[in-house]
Amino acid sequence: MGMPVKLDEICRRLGMRIVYEDRDTGFAGSIRNVLGDFIVTINALHPTVRQRFTLAHEIAHFIHHRDRIGDGIVDDELMRDGLQNPLERQANKTAADILMPDDDVTAAFESGLTSLEDLARHFKVSKHAMAIRLGMPY
Template identity: 40%
Template sequence: MDNTVEKKCRVFQPFTIIRERQRSYPVDVEALAKDFNISIVNKDWPDDWSGAIGKDDNGFFIIVNKNHPKVRQRFTIAHEIAHYVLHRDKIGNGIKDDWKYRSRNISDTDEREANKLAAEILMPADLVGQAAVEVIGAPGVTSGERLSERHLAGVAKNLEVSTTALSIRLGVPA
């Protein structure tokens, strides 16, 4: 196998694992972490810290602020999984993200990439469309243009994400 194909196979594998977990909503991010052999630790942290990813002798782990709402914890787990998939070589002693998902030891570009992949993990277009059909009974919704606030809240509830995260994903004002 040539070097290019090997690189593509390594890049492709995480996305295959992610797609397997996106067969129905809400996406089980805790099971996804287990698929990557990442343990999850819930920690009593100050409100301004959301989560972190690190590595020790037992492998990779994600720390989640147990005081945050469940939808925020789910996004944090997805965000840290995204760091694992995209920036594993940069994790080193760990990446600790504040409530805005910013870190002192990784670039803003890397944080934006992790946010984007986290949103894609939790809210892939096909599942957003399915959840919207269930809420409003109209097929073909993959943008927020046809969703009222009530419908947006219903779709967010089905996906177990915040209305803010869903609004950003759909490109509509929250």
């Protein structure tokens, strides 16, 4: 089992810049294209596990929707509920794949990390995100 995914390294390799700002609680994050530079803004007031999921979500937008980013895609509380549009669902799925790869989750479980709390802590994600990944009701 490796360390949790280093999202800042992924962003660096993709040429994305990360900015952490204190924002109102409804704002999770955004990605925008400023003269060819992709800038991700993350709400610094959110818990670290939430910041990590939001950053992975914005990386997913970059991977799948780079041509649609334009002046920006802003993600808020709605990106986490079941009513979001297909682009948001795809970004959430890819974010989960980035943060909690199936093979790594299986390996962690087989090594003895069998509780939801232990798995979430190991991958530095919320218990809610891990429960969804495991197909468990939460």
